[in-house]
Amino acid sequence: MSKALNVGVVGATGQVGKVMRRLLEERDFPIASIRFFATARSAGTVLPFRGEDVVVEDVETADPTGLDIALFSAGATGSRAQAPRFAAAGVTVIDNSSAWRMDPDVPLVVSEVNPHAIARATKGIIANPNCTTMAAMPVLKVLHEEAGLERLIVSTYQAVSGSGLAGAEELAEQARAAVADEHLLDLVHDGSAVTMPEPVKYVRPIAFDVIPLAGSIVDDGDEETDEEKKLRNESRKILELPELLVSGTCVRVPVFTGHSLSINAEFANDITPDRARELLAAAPGVELSDVPTPLQAAGSDPSFVGRIRQDQSAPGKRGLALFISNDNLRKGAALNAVQIAEVIAATAGAASDSAEAPATASA
C-alpha cells in the first residue's frame, strides 16, 4: 500500500497550483500533512484543504524540512531559486516549470509513459513536461512500442490558459469587446471591423483570430519558438528516442483551456488506423473520441484522440494522421505532477512493506 506523505505545494495560489490543490483533495492521495507556499505577495493567504484552513507560507523564508514531496508550479525562475534548497532539505521536488527538464540528472516523467525514470532523480528533482508535449506522450508511447516511432510533424492549437491567467483574461476582454460591437458580423468581410483592446500578452489579437507564434522565437537561427523546441527535445527525452525527428508549428487559438495537436507520425513498421485504435482503447491516460475538442477535454483527465487515418503521404502503411485534445492545466501540468507523487507514495509504501517482512527474507 501507499505510504502517507508530508506534501507541499509551491505556487499554491496560481492557476496550476489551484488545480494541484483540487486534485490532491479529490484523489485518494495519502497525505500525512499538507503545506502551501507562494511568493511573499501571496503569503498569509488562507486556503481550505479537506476542511482545514492552511496558511500560505512565504517560499523564500520557509523551512522545508520534514516534507517528503513538494509539487512546484512557481515558474522557471522561482524553481531555479528554490527547488535546490528544498531538495537539499531531503524533499523530492516535482517541478512543473521548464527549469530542469533538460538537465541530464533530472528525469522528465509522464506517469503512464516512463515512471521507471523516477528512480534516476539523483538531484532530488523530477521534471514535468510542458503541457503540449504531455498531451501527445500517452498516445505516442503505445504506438511507438508497436511500430517504432521515427518522425513527428505537429501543428498545435494551444489554449490561452497555457500563458497563465493573463492569457485567459486577454481573450475574455477582447471577446467581450468584439461581441459588444454592433459590427461583429462585419468581421466576415473585414478583419478590422470591430475595435478590441490592444494585445498585451500576445503579439496579435487572439479573439476570433489564430496566432502562429506560441512562445518566443529562440535566437539560434532556426526561427523556431521555445515551444517548438520543447516539443522536439522533451519528446526525445521522455520516449528515450534521442534521434526522433520532430517538426512542430505552435499556434495559439481562442480557446480557454485544452491544447490540441494535429500529428502526422511516421514509424519504422506498418501500422493501420484499426490497430492504432485497438492499442489506444487500452492505453492508460487515453480516451478515443470521434471528434476530440478542447471544450471536451477541459476539466477531464485523459488525452482524447481521434480522426485516426492512414497518412497517405507516408511510405506504405508507415504513417498515421491523428488529432489529440487534452486539458493543459490537468494532465498537462497539475495532474501529471500529482500522479508522479502517487507513484512515489506507492513505491515508498512497497519499500516499507518489504522492510516489515521477516528478516529471513533478506539475503
Place this chain on the structure above:
Amino acid sequence: MSKALNVGVVGATGQVGKVMRRLLEERDFPIASIRFFATARSAGTVLPFRGEDVVVEDVETADPTGLDIALFSAGATGSRAQAPRFAAAGVTVIDNSSAWRMDPDVPLVVSEVNPHAIARATKGIIANPNCTTMAAMPVLKVLHEEAGLERLIVSTYQAVSGSGLAGAEELAEQARAAVADEHLLDLVHDGSAVTMPEPVKYVRPIAFDVIPLAGSIVDDGDEETDEEKKLRNESRKILELPELLVSGTCVRVPVFTGHSLSINAEFANDITPDRARELLAAAPGVELSDVPTPLQAAGSDPSFVGRIRQDQSAPGKRGLALFISNDNLRKGAALNAVQIAEVIAATAGAASDSAEAPATASA
C-alpha cells in the same frame, strides 16, 4: 487592351456573390453590361452596381444569351443544373462550386498559378478551387518551380464563413451567449461551465473551441473529409503534379473569415528559408508577414505567408515549414473568379487588337 464584356453574377445575393459584386465595382474591370441572377426566392431584389439599380433575375427562367461571362457562386447543385445551360448559350462560366473541379474537360485555375489552363475550357466551364487549397497555391507554385514539390502535410485553421452565412451566425450566437454568461472564465477549468446554443451547422460547439472535422467524412474507407480530399486532388490538378503526396487534417476554428494552413512541404532539391522568402517576396498574390493571421487576411487579397523555417525532420534541406493566412471569401472564392474573368477579357482584347492588325500580318 482588355475587351469590355457582358458579365453575369449567378448567386449574386449570397455571401460570395456579394464580394464578387464589390470586386467588379472596385477593380477596373471592363464591363459592357451587368446582370445578376439568384434563385426564385431572391429574384426581384434590386441591387446597386456602379450607381445603377440592377434587378436580380431568376436563374432558372432567365435567358443567358448575350452574356460573355458568368461568375457562378450558386453551390454545387445549382451549378450542375445551370452552368451547362449558360455554357450552351455561348457564355463562359467561371464556377466557384465543387461541381466541375475534377472534370477532365474543365480547367481548375488559380489566376497567378496556371492561367494557361483557361484555354482548355472545352466545355465552356472553368472551375475555381476550394478556398483552402487556393490559399496555398500561389505560395507553393513558386517554391515548386524552384525545388520540385513532392509532399505536403497540412493542418488547417478554417474560418466559419467557409460554411456560409449560417456558420458565421452560429459562431456569433454561441460567442454572445458565452460572453454574457458570468461563468465565462470558468471555462479555464471546465469546458461545460457556460451554456451556449446547441450546434446546428457543426458537430460540436465552435465558440472557444476547435473542431477537427471541417467538411464531412467521405464514405470510401479512408476516413478523410471531403475538404481533406479536395486539398489533395485539387493541389495535384492545379500544380499539374498527379503524383503529389498530400496529407491534410482540416480543422474549423472560431474565426469569422480567413483560412490558415500550417504546411510542411518536401521537395526533390534543397531549399532554404532565405531562398523561399526571396522567391515569395516577388511572387504574385503573395505577401510576406512575420506572423500571418486570419484577422490580418480578412478583407485583403494576398496569401500572407510567414514562420518560414527549415523542416528539421525532413532529409537534408529538402523540407520547409510555413504558415499561410488568406481571405477565404476574396482570393479563396470571389477574387480568383474575377481575376480569371480579367485574364479572359485581356485575352479577348488582345485577339480583337490582332484582328484589327493589317491583313498582311496573317499567314
